[in-house]
Structure formats: C-alpha cells, structure tokens
Amino acid sequence: MKAKVTKSAIALVLVAALLAACAGGGGGAAPAAAPAEPAPAAADTPAAADDPPPAAAEPAADAEEVLFWTSHGSDPDYSSLRGIIDDFNAEFPQYHAVFEWVGGGGAGVGITDVLMTSIAGGNPPDLVLFDRFQVGQWAAQGVLEELTGMAAAAGVSSGDFFDFAWQEASLDGRLYAMPFDTDNRALFVNMDMLNEAGFDPPTTIAELDVIADALTIREGTRYIQLGIIPWMSQGFLYTWAGAFGATFQDTATGRITFDHPGAIAALEWMTDFAERFEIEHIQDFDSAAGGGDLNPFAAGLVAMMVSGPWEVAGLRLRVPDLNWQAVSVPTPDGSIARTMAGGWSKIVPLGANNVQGGFDLAHYFTVGAGALRYGEDTTKFMTNIAVNNALNWIQDDIDVVHVFVDGFPHSFNRPVVPIGQMLWDEHMAAMNNALFGVDTPENLLRDMNDRVNAELQRIGFID
Secondary structure, three states: OOOOOOHHHHHHHHHHOOOOOOOOOOOOOOOOOOOOOOOOOOOOOOOOOOOOOOOOOOOOOOOEEEEEEEOOOOOOHHHHHHHHHHHHHHHOOOEEEEEEEOOOOOOOOOOHHHHHHHHHOOOOOOEEEEEHHHHHHHHHHOOEOOOHHHHHHOOOOHHHEOHHHHHHOEEOOEEOOEEOEEEOOEEEEEHHHHHHOOOOOOOEHHHHHHHHHHOOEEEOOEEEEEEEOOOOOOOOHHHHHHHOOOOOEOOOOOOEOOOOHHHHHHHHHHHHHHHHOOHHHHHHHHHHHOOOOOOOOOOOOEEEEEEOOHHHHHHHHHOOOOOEEEEOOOEOOOOOOOOEOEOEEEEOEOOOOOHHHHHHHHHHHHOOHHHHHHHHHHOOEEOEHHHHHHOHHHHHOHHHHHHHHHHHHHOEOOOOOOOHHHHHHHHHHHHHHHHOOOOOHHHHHHHHHHHHHHHHHHOOOOO
C-alpha cells in the first residue's frame, strides 16, 4: 500500500467532503448519516460554561504552553476534560496546558473547518480531540504530525491498545494519533416481549428471523409492532457484514474488499427481510414510531435493535422500567460477532508550536491518569487495554456491559483510506439500493467496490 498521496488530489477530496463523525441512534428504513458513536452535543457555548472550575494555580514562569482543543461541549465529557487539564498541569509543572472549547462549523464534529483553517494559517493548537475515523484521511493529506518516534520513546506500543484502535490511528504502519475512547455494537433486546412469546435472545441469524416473524404484528398493511428493523440505528451494512464474517480491506495492498462473500450474504439477508416485510410499510411504521423523544425500541414498538454502549445510559434515563438486555449481534453460526468500533483520538496538527508538549499531553490523556479519570467520569470504554481493565464502573456494571467488553477483541475498524467519506457514502448507497430492489446485492457491492478502488488508484493510494 502506498502511503503518499498527491496533495492536490487529496486536498480536493477533503474540501469536497470532510468526514462526518457521528450517527445518532434511531433512524429506520434508509439511514444516510456518517458512522461512529454519538458525540456529546456541541452547543453555541459549552453546557458547563455556567459553572467554571476553580482557578488553577499560576504556571511557572518558564512553563511551556500546550494548547488543547475539543468540540465536546456537554457534560460529563466537558467537565472531565477540563479537570484532566488541571490534573496534568499540577503533575507536570514544566507545562501549562490551556483548555479551549471550539464549537465552530465542521463535518459533524464542530471543529474540522476551524482546525483546517488554523493549520493552513500556521497557528494550529498543540493537541486536538479528534474523531479516529478521520485520522487516515488527514494523515494522507499530510496535515498531522507523525507520532511514531515519540510513542516509541515513551514506551508506547501497539500491544497497549485494542488492535482496531491502533490501526485506525495509523497509516501505512506510522502512528498519527493516540487512541482515546471507544465503543462497539450489540443487539438490544426487549426481554418482556421475547419472554411472553417464549424466546431467549437470539444467537444465530436463523433464530433472529424466527423471533422477528413471531413478534411482528400487522393490521392490514399497517405495522403495529416489529420484531426488528435490521438497518435501524447502528444496523449499517458494516455491522451486519462483519457479523457475517466479511473483511473490508486487503491490508497488504490497501484495496477495498466490500465484494467479500460475507458482505454479499449479509446484504442478501437484509434485502430478503426488506422484501418479506415490504420496506415501504416499514418506512411508514418507522416514521410514525420515531416521531417522539424515544426511538421505536425504547418506545416498546420494536423488539430488537442494534446499537452501541451509549444506549445503556439513555435507556436507563428515559425508560427506567423497560426490561432489556444487550447481547452479541447474531451471526450465521452463533459465534461472537465482529462489529464496527468507533471512538476518538488525540492528534497533534502539522505546524503545532509545541509538538512534544502536545504528545506528552496526549500520552497523559490516553495512557496516563487522564485516561483513567475520563473513563470513570464519563463511563466510556477506553482503548488502552490496561486502563480499560482498571475501570471501576465496568466491574460494577459488568452484568450489563460484558457484551461490549467481550466483543472488543472481535471488533474492527473501518478501512483506513484517504477517501473514507466516499467509502462510507458508497456503502450506504449500495445498502439502500439493494433494500429498494434497484439491483442485486452482488452487483451493487461489486460496482461500489470498483468505484472506490478506482478512486484510490487515481489518487495514488493503491497500485
């Protein structure tokens, strides 16, 4: 795989479509949002701004400034990040880390436009909290500082992190970001609905089909209840194709492999579901069921839904009496599913004034005490394996969240390519076109695969 891409070509790609970062849960028949877990809401001002932290001690006269940017503007994330900056300054007085919330425009994360402008103007921050999905494209453009040498000098290696997170933070074997927090996907199940019908949570696709049929209630052409809408919330083709055993990139050549037999089989299963249950009527149901504050699963109208760990807190807050369980996404053979993992990272932009300081703060956030504090404060999973294993909240809630913990060794990152948004959009278009019968899953995936690889070849990323 070629690491260098012509700057003119990749600049056109980046300007045309900066990568979007998050997809909220709850959409139905034809999701079109970009991937990853929902980020904290970015308001015009941070949610915690009305309650500023106590004034920190004055920095030493010779302390080196480290400017940190984040778009996370709601609690608990905002307050935790501010607190970690104060902790870092107290522990490392040679530095004076400055916290700055940046809520400007951008592709889904409220920071990308202003960050690119700062890099182009030669005055970027020293460290940025950044969607890991975007790292490959920005690294290929040459606007991120490489961290490989500094990580090695600090004793950081790939084995310290979940493999999918390290891979997503790297390009062609070189590290461009320090992985931070993470997530993966599971099947959320309404246990009252399943128990009443005499079912246990499904482990295989065949079992899922039987339960979906049994728990679907219809009056004429109108659905009153559905067993599952496979493509709702986080039920992207990525999710189901991974469960069917697909891989999406040849790591030796960099070529995209969305025509993998597992991906074709997954899309054929989704398409068969859309045909059997008539997707137009599913759309009508979803439009009616998803109009309130609760998604159709939380509202008790859909028995099963694929989503991520953020759903746990949401369900407990909004529907505390709902009897639900999270289990591994079903697979053809009942094995633990491979599911897509998302999350955030720490990057040092090209031209940062204090590159070493930026890395040292990134290290504190991802390997040091800052990582442990953030995980505990926010009940987020962390990509550093030792830190994740030490989080008290996971052990306290292990009966509920073990499905995510058990799934991390089987989770995968999306392909690291300079045109990640194009790949995402093509994968969504292929899925939607198959669901609506435009062409066969095999033809659609073969054609999208050819288009993406042709573009990768055009910009010099693959031979």
